[in-house]
Amino acid sequence: MARVTVAKVLAVGAVAAYNWWVVVLFVPGLMPSINGFFSDLEATGRPHADLMSDADMLAGVLLLAALLLRGPFSRGVARREWAWMVTFAVVGAVGGRFPYACSEGLSATCRQMEWHLQLPVHHYVHVVSGITEFVTLTVATVLATRRTRGMGSPAARVYDGLVKVLVVAYPLLGLVYLTDRLGTLVEPIFFVVFSVMMLTEVFEAVGHPSVAPTWAEQVSARTTDATSPSS
Numbered sequence: 001m002a003r004v005t006v007a008k009v010l011a012v013g014a015v016a017a018y019n020w021w022v023v024v025l026f027v028p029g030l031m032p033s034i035n036g037f038f039s040d041l042e043a044t045g046r047p048h049a050d051l052m053s054d055a056d057m058l059a060g061v062l063l064l065a066a067l068l069l070r071g072p073f074s075r076g077v078a079r080r081e082w083a084w085m086v087t088f089a090v091v092g093a094v095g096g097r098f099p100y101a102c103s104e105g106l107s108a109t110c111r112q113m114e115w116h117l118q119l120p121v122h123h124y125v126h127v128v129s130g131i132t133e134f135v136t137l138t139v140a141t142v143l144a145t146r147r148t149r150g151m152g153s154p155a156a157r158v159y160d161g162l163v164k165v166l167v168v169a170y171p172l173l174g175l176v177y178l179t180d181r182l183g184t185l186v187e188p189i190f191f192v193v194f195s196v197m198m199l200t201e202v203f204e205a206v207g208h209p210s211v212a213p214t215w216a217e218q219v220s221a222r223t224t225d226a227t228s229p230s231s
Contacts, residue, residue, distance in 0.1 A: 012199070049099060165189065
């Protein structure tokens with residue numbers, strides 16, 4: 001169980017690093033407009049951009065380690081969302097390693113150059129990794145909700161609540177992208193949802209593997225039953 005404890009500590013560290021955006025709220029002038037996204041602050045040349053990018057990369061590495069230590073099982077049953085969470089951690093670290101070349105959410109010129117593929121490759125790596133983060137965490141949340149439906153456990157209620165929040169949040173995010181406005185107010189909703197998902201996935205009860213025998217054990221048991229003499 002020490003391994004699971006370490007995984008939980010790493011997950012808390014990952015969430016702390018992932019939520020560096022909270023600090024921005026208390027630094028006057030760091031976010032010049034409520035119409036931008038926090039990723040814009042990691043763009044090359046922005047104040048403290050390296051620290052923010054490093055925080056994202058650290059969050060991904062810590063979460064990956066936590067997930068690998070925690071393992072994909074809960075009460076002996078494999079969690080399909082685990083692989084999606086692992087992918088989220090990897091692309092999160094990649095996004096931190098390759099930041100924006102310019103602040104697309106704060107600069108119309110940057111957006112225009114982005115659409116015309118006139119920016120360095122690392123900018124598009126960040127774009128793709130960011131989109132992949134949203135996709136993988138959303139799919140993981142939906143899969144976790146389906147897996148735990150009807151269980152009535154604390155984790156099941158959390159997963160169900162997160163899906164309901166995302167149903168409301170995604171139309172808001174779409175509106176933000178269409179209007180290029182209020183990104184700073186909407187994006188934190190996803191930061192919070194994804195953070196809760198990370199912690200719930202790692203903190204969910206492990207249980208006992210004996211609850212669900214492996215495929216090999218099931219085959220062995222059937223063979224034994226078939227060859228045993230009847231009484």
